[in-house]
């Protein structure tokens with residue numbers, strides 16, 4: 151059983167501050183209120199599920215955290231730094247990785263190159279250092295390749311490292327997407343619908359992998375997912391959105407039995 155301390159007595163020297171603090175976020179697209187003031191926290195090493203019916207605002211919230219969307223108002227703090235207004239590459243460099251619902255991979259490129267593409271947002275070489283082929287760039291690339299190969303080994307992808315990713319089964323591509331998000335060693339991983347398109351055995355395997363990686367790296371995970379089996383099996387806590395607002399929050403079992411959640415979400419999914 152995973153034990154995570156979320157709160158301690160006021161004034162205690164052992165206060166565990168949340169790694170991520172989202173507060174009163176608003177985001178509209180024309181007349182559509184995608185996010186209407188929800189807030190949430192994620193502690194270091196904690197796995198939090200973000201659930202809710204279609205159109206509840208889950209992906210919009212991910213996009214605000216990773217800097218893809220600029221919220222109209224509100225605050226998103228990560229390790230004490232305000233993310234709102236920060237460019238995407240700086241957010242990635244602070245230690246936030248993410249996967250996409252529709253895989254963010256380049257199908258014709260080999261697995262290894264797709265994973266290495268995840269490092270370009272987090273390395274510090276910059277345009278001129280790369281153009282001038284400075285030794286520091288060569289060292290960075292060597293280290294990145296070695297890290298990528300270790301990661302591929304840990305995700306059982308070493309055998310397909312040089313295969314074009316588009317030729318691989320969907321379940322394998324999903325693991326490559328996970329590897330791409332993990333290569334920068336994020337402290338927080340945002341995972342968007344990892345179970346989508348997978349068969350039951352693959353979902354359970356993926357659940358084991360996410361839990362193992364979070365434990366090994368003390369990495370926090372915020373996961374958007376409709377598959378309640380996966381949510382129940384990996385999440386320490388669940389946050390429910392509905393119409394862009396926070397509807398409920400609690401342990402997976404409590405949330406699954408909350409009548410408001412059953413009505414808004416589980417009822418429609420049953």
Ligand SMILES: Nc1ncnc2c1ncn2[C@@H]1O[C@H](COP(=O)(O)OP(=O)(O)OP(=O)(O)O)[C@@H](O)[C@H]1O
Nearest residue numbers: 179182183184202203204205206207208209210211
């Ligand atoms: N780029 C955009 N332009 C216009 N409207 C958008 C955009 N992104 C999201 N929306 C709208 O914002 C609302 C929230 O969408 P969002 O994709 O965040 O929900 P979701 O909970 O992730 O849904 P799903 O479970 O279907 O992925 C929806 O009404 C959606 O149509």
